[in-house]
Amino acid sequence: MCSPPANWFGELKRSVPTAKWGVAAWAIGPLRRSRPTAWYVWLWLRSLPYIGKRFVCPCCGGRFRKFLAYGVRPRPNARCPRCGTRERHRLLWLYLKQETGLFSESLSVLHFAPEFIYYRALRSLPNLFYVTADIDSPLASVALDITHCPFGDETFDVILCSHVLEHVPDDQAATREMYRVLKPDGWAIIHSPVDRSRAETFEDPTVVSAKERERYFGQVDHVRVYGRDYVGRLERAGFTVRADYLGRRLPRVLRTSYAVKKNSPVYLCLKRPTSG
């Protein structure tokens, strides 16, 4: 997720060399009080040395000579130095703009764990009734547990939920809730990291320590690793799932410019019409 991490100030502190920390703290101190905006201002300033022409970020509109490396095994040109989006964020943004009516149709949207750069753009669109939700994000307009949503049946036209389910112990309950609050002709984007080398999802509720979760699930706050049965798990809640490979349809020059992956799917989840 590219929303400001809960410990964003700590992350910023670690990113500044110790000798310069006193000056940096003085300079950004006032910004700390408006956390999301301060975070974006910091990223914007940090991006200035990277301005160039080779890469374009479709999310923030920035043009750069390179993107930042990112990942446990750092991938070159992965992270936008301005808005923090990675390959998957940029691909999904392109998909939303090119393949959906999100920017033109009158829609009610429920956005779980809102990514800051999406939030910043979508909240100002006059065609949307835009609701953000999370268990503790400062960007959420509704604080909730995704397995018990305080919304009526068939409330939203669109649900955006990216990289959430791998954190949720009962992901099936969360998926059923998304199916319940989605209108019959609605659509949802439900993304999670998928390990394509695994046939089946691996989860073990006895793995609870941060160290063990990092070892088995790849991140301290993950509770499972999804396998190739990910789509089947979404379908179990009632969704019809289409894996769309927009990256394969993009001309190579654009794919390179946006630094998006060719073979990353966008999971579009459609609600089957209710009978009767």
Ligand SMILES: [Zn+2]
């Ligand atoms: Zn960007």
